[in-house]
Amino acid sequence: MMVPSVKIHSENSAQGTNSKPNPMVRFALEKVTANSKFHLKHNPMIIDLGCGKLRHLKICRDFSDNIILVDTKEQIERKQKFGDTTATMAEYVKATQDGRVKIDIVETEAFTKKKYNADIVLNVAVMDVVPKKVRSSLVDATYNNLRANGYCILIIPRNDSSILINCRRENKYEDGHIFKNRGHNDFTFYTNFRDPSPLLRVLTHRGFKLIEDLSIYRQICLILQK
Numbered sequence: 001m002m003v004p005s006v007k008i009h010s011e012n013s014a015q016g017t018n019s020k021p022n023p024m025v026r027f028a029l030e031k032v033t034a035n036s037k038f039h040l041k042h043n044p045m046i047i048d049l050g051c052g053k054l055r056h057l058k059i060c061r062d063f064s065d066n067i068i069l070v071d072t073k074e075q076i077e078r079k080q081k082f083g084d085t086t087a088t089m090a091e092y093v094k095a096t097q098d099g100r101v102k103i104d105i106v107e108t109e110a111f112t113k114k115k116y117n118a119d120i121v122l123n124v125a126v127m128d129v130v131p132k133k134v135r136s137s138l139v140d141a142t143y144n145n146l147r148a149n150g151y152c153i154l155i156i157p158r159n160d161s162s163i164l165i166n167c168r169r170e171n172k173y174e175d176g177h178i179f180k181n182r183g184h185n186d187f188t189f190y191t192n193f194r195d196p197s198p199l200l201r202v203l204t205h206r207g208f209k210l211i212e213d214l215s216i217y218r219q220i221c222l223i224l225q226k
């Protein structure tokens with residue numbers, strides 16, 4: 001039975017600031033920046049699309065001094081825990097800024113209308129927690145904000161039995177499931193991309209070329225080029 005339309009709060013899916021980074025993030029960034037076949041200049045502009053609780057900010061800083069953090073208005077504006085600090089994203093970033101790295105924070109709605117000409121858009125653990133319509137709008141926004149020949153690094157965790165245990169027939173929603181998690185009262189969404197080909201079709205239809213597929217059983221990791 002399909003569950004009727006509900007408001008999904010993907011903000012509550014975000015891993016904590018002190019959670020381990022996704023293992024593919026540094027690996028993929030090293031790959032595209034170190035290998036001359038990617039033709040990336042030193043110090044590329046990186047957009048972290050769906051940056052959440054900034055679990056990957058430190059890694060982005062290691063590769064770039066021009067970073068744009070994008071998330072929903074709700075995620076950007078709310079006071080939340082960043083490690084031991086309770087602050088908004090802007091307050092936390094300001095408090096940790098070292099003057100070397102330029103960091104801008106942009107709400108996703110504004111981002112969809114921008115053209116930043118970035119070298120890399122990093123998209124980690126976002127596509128599995130948002131419904132189809134949002135996924136397509138993020139694909140469009142990524143394309144529009146990359147420079148010609150820029151790269152999208154798309155990382156999607158999958159096949160995690162501790163999450164799959166929440167996915168039953170009763171809570172099916174679109175191509176995934178909805179449930180309450182991390183002690184929150186709102187619904188979050190999750191779809192397990194055992195097979196990424198439907199999403200890959202959306203990306204290639206938009207104009208992306210798949211350059212490398214670094215996926216493993218527990219993580220999809222695709223390097224796509226505009």
Ligand SMILES: C[S@@+](CC[C@H](N)C(=O)[O-])C[C@H]1O[C@@H](n2cnc3c(N)ncnc32)[C@H](O)[C@@H]1O
Binds near residue numbers: 070
């Ligand atoms: C599971 S978290 C991942 C956060 C971060 N990328 C990480 O790996 O730690 C998913 C994030 O996507 C964000 N998100 C949901 N819808 C979004 C949208 N339309 N645009 C940008 N971010 C969005 C959520 O607010 C949340 O912060």
